Amino acid sequence: MDPNSSQRASVTVADVARKAGVSKATAARVLGGYGTVSDRVRDAVTVAARALDYRPNELARSMTTGRSGTIGVVVGDIENPFFSLAVRGITDIARQAGFTVILINSGEDVSAEKAAIRTLVAKRVDGLIVSPAKESDVEHLREAARSGRPLALLDRGSEAFEVDTVIADDRHAAAGITRQLIELGHRRIAYITACDTPDRVFHTPNDINTGSVRRRVEGFLDTCREAGLPAMERWVYMGAVTPEQTRQIAKRMLEGKNRPTAVIASDSVIGLEIFKTSRLIGLAIPQELSLISFHDADWTAVTSPPVTVVRQPVYQLGETAAKLLVERLNGNDTAPRKVVLRTEVVERASVARLLED
Structure with missing residues (x-):
């Protein structure tokens, strides 16, 4: 001692x-x-x-x-590289402003998220940054805001709750990559997400509680509809929550008689399992299966072939949410702000023109 x-x-x-x-x-x-x-x-x-x-x-x-010098952050999955990078953006800004970050993982579970908010409020955090597990269930966030703590939403907004929000242009991004695949001749295009329903079947975008994913699916379906592709709802696969579940979905989908010729993965964790499963069952990328993944994770650039991705401004999402929150903590009392950051498609070698259908 x-x-x-x-x-x-x-x-x-x-x-x-x-x-x-x-x-x-x-x-x-x-x-x-x-x-x-x-x-x-x-x-x-x-x-x-x-x-x-x-x-x-x-x-x-x-x-x-009256200040604890802390900011509470609640995200869906700290093992997902997306959230890891976003939290890095938050902590960098928080540290510059003299705040310490307390991070809690909700596991995309609303009950866990509510418990996390209660814990952070009890610890007297000065403000909160939350990536809501279910955008239609935000009363606990309203209560936190009513307690006098500034709040910012990260990556997922809520139509039912006016509060500072930072999102990416997910609908536009999904529409763009879907249009690209259709122009290359693809008609059987699958979209795979971790979001789920009780019967594991997608019916409408309203089934999806996560706003960023809902906007992507809407962009995907709208573009397919505009191109005259019928009943594309059946190509939206739900429930890719864990790597094992994703592998099961991918295997069932890719070994089917009417398999997709292109797949859009809603995040890089799903994208990796699609890549590995296609290799396991002997489907060549991109000759037999085109693959595009959201989020430019490190692995996507070093595979053979490297994977085309939608590069999201992930660090900037966290950075911007933290800046908005710090401004509130410093007395900014303007109307709630919604910031939409642009994405970009990084063309690599996992997408090809469909030679025969």
């Missing part, structure tokens, strides 16, 4: 004030980061605190300033 640790822990604001030659209230303002003081006083207190190796009592500072 460090013999000086107890001595450091006993250094108080009053000790710093005495050494700096200022009042305790003035030292508290400098050390707590609130109120106004002259540069000379701030420098004197800072030097004294450093000389005494002062360590702030976070609980006491929270009670004094």
Whole structure:
């Protein structure tokens, strides 16, 4: 044990004030980061605190300033590279603004998300960034906002809840890659998502609670409809929640008599399992199966062939959500803002013209 640790822990604001030659209230303002003081006083207190190796009592500072210095973040799956990168964007901005991030994984479960929000509110976080598991179920988010905490939604908006929101142009992106596949001669195009229904069957886009995925499916179906392709709802596959479930869906789909000639994976975790399963059953990409995946995960650029992807501004999604939240914490009281970031298609070698159908 460090013999000086107890001595450091006993250094108080009053000790710093005495050494700096200022009042305790003035030292508290400098050390707590609130109120106004002259540069000379701030420098004197800072030097004294450093000389005494002062360590702030976070609980006491929270009670004094009304701030905990923390931001709560709830995402659907921290193992998904998409969320990992988005959280990196959040934490970078939060750190620059002097906040620590508390991260909780909901597992895309609304009950877990509600419990996470309750925990974060109990821990007195200053604000929240949430990627809602179910956009139609947001009353718990309303309650959190009513408690006085600023809130921003990440990647998934809610028509029922006016709040700062950052999303990507998912519908436009999905429409673009679907149009590309149709122009290359593909008619049997499958779309695979982790979103699910009780009967594991897609009926309408309203079946999908995750807004980003719903917008993609809408873009996919609208473009197919415009091209005269009938009943494309049957080509939307649900329930690719785990790698094992995705492999089962992919195997059943790709070994069927009327298999798709092209597949759109709703995220890179699904895309990887589609790639591996097609290789396992002997389907050559892109000669026998074209593949496009959302999210430019690292693996997509190093496979043979490398995979064409929709590159989402994932880091920027997190970064922008954090910036909006920090602005609220700094007193911005304008109307809720909705920011839509552009995606881009990265052409690689997993898509080919259909030579015969």
